[in-house]
Amino acid sequence: GEDVEQSLFLSVREGDSSVINCTYTDSSSTYLYWYKQEPGAGLQLLTYIFSNMDMKQDQRLTVLLNKKDKHLSLRIADTQTGDSAIYFCAPAGGRALTFGSGTRLQVQP
Amino acid sequence: SAVISQKPSRDICQRGTSLTIQCQVDSQVTMMFWYRQQPGQSLTLIATANQGSEATYESGFVIDKFPISRPNLTFSTLTVSNMSPEDSSIYLCSVEGGFGLSYEQYFGPGTRLTVT
Numbered sequence: 457g458e459d460v461e462q463s464l465f466l467s468v469r470e471g472d473s474s475v476i477n478c479t480y481t482d483s484s485s486t487y488l489y490w491y492k493q494e495p496g497a498g499l500q501l502l503t504y505i506f507s508n509m510d511m512k513q514d515q516r517l518t519v520l521l522n523k524k525d526k527h528l529s530l531r532i533a534d535t536q537t538g539d540s541a542i543y544f545c546a547p548a549g550g551r552a553l554t555f556g557s558g559t560r561l562q563v564q565p
Numbered sequence: 566s567a568v569i570s571q572k573p574s575r576d577i578c579q580r581g582t583s584l585t586i587q588c589q590v591d592s593q594v595t596m597m598f599w600y601r602q603q604p605g606q607s608l609t610l611i612a613t614a615n616q617g618s619e620a621t622y623e624s625g626f627v628i629d630k631f632p633i634s635r636p637n638l639t640f641s642t643l644t645v646s647n648m649s650p651e652d653s654s655i656y657l658c659s660v661e662g663g664f665g666l667s668y669e670q671y672f673g674p675g676t677r678l679t680v681t
Contacts, residue, residue, distance in 0.1 A: 457624075489669070498657065499608075499672040544607065551596055551661060552623075553670060555608040 458482040460556035462545060467562045474532040476559045478545035483526060485547035490519065490530045493558070494541045502530070502543075537563045567592050567660050569673035577679045578648055585644045586676045588658035593638035596661035598670065599631070603654045611656075614641040648680045 459481045468474045480488075489504040505512045505519045505528075512519045518531040528545055540563045546553040568591040578584050588597065597614040612620040612633055620633035635641045645652050655675040662669040 487669075491672075498674040499659075501669055501671060504669060548670075552598060552610050552613060553608075553659075554610075557607045 458485070458547060458549060458554040460545060460547060460554050462543075462556040462559045464557065465560050465562070467564060468535050469564050470535060470537055472535055474535045474539070474561055474563075476530045476532075476543050476545075476561065478528040478530075478556050480526050480528065480545070480547045480554075480556075482547060482549045482554070483523070484549045487548045488519075488521060488528050489546040489548065489553065490517075491544045491546060491555075492541045493544065499544070532561075535561075535563050537565055539563055567594060567662065567671050569658065569660060569671060571656075571658060571673040571676050573676060574674065575677040575679075577681060580649055580680060582648055583644055583646045584648065584678060585642050586656050586658075586678075588641045588643070588673055590639045590660050594660040594662075595638070597635060597641045598659045598661075599633060599641070599643045600657045600659060600672075601654045602657065602675070608657065611643070614643075614658075645678065648678075650680045653678055653680045 461479050490502045491499045503514045516533045520529045542558040542560050544558045545556045570589045572587045599611040600608045602608045610623050611626045612622040614620050614633050614635040616635045632644045655677050657675045659670045659672045
């Protein structure tokens with residue numbers, strides 16, 4: 457099955473950019489998603505990228521995909537304290553998602 | 566995106582009992598899924614809830630422990646049977662948006678289950 461790995465923790469200062477990385481093993485992943493989970497809350501779909509794209513920008517969010525290396529990243533520009541949360545990458549080969557372990561982003565004021 | 570509600574939002578249950586979690590969507594959707602998130606962990610897919618047929622379970626999950634119903638295109642239930650403390654988790658349902666060419670999955674708010 458698919459293995460998805462993320463670093464567990466990232467700390468940045470408010471106003472800086474955050475980069476959250478993800479590696480996966482299933483080269484047939486068609487859609488690759490990023491979700492945000494705030495404490496005690498459900499999962500919020502942030503953005504996604506199709507496997508035939510290299511980059512997707514959506515306001516402060518930029519997703520980069522290196523399909524050859526099976527590496528996905530999420531860049532958050534001008535990080536705010538409200539961005540503090542756990543971020544999950546979730547590649548989808550079929551219709552079901554495989555979630556990474558999640559990266560806890562801490563934004564220091 | 567679809568609006569998804571789950572009931573109950575949380576519960577504390579005794580060992581050996583069963584709990585049924587409901588998932589309601591405000592529009593008809595083809596694909597519905599049930600996930601488990603154990604404390605401090607990531608999400609694991611339990612099963613795909615199929616309308617009109619048996620659910621499709623992932624490795625490590627069985628129908629006797631997690632029976633699922635999907636009577637129509639807007640509703641599904643997950644039962645956690647004969648519970649033990651190891652079943653303490655957040656249970657989330659998700660639906661596939663299926664709009665346009667993408668297959669985004671949207672999640673309900675989750676049901677936080679504690680088994681004592």
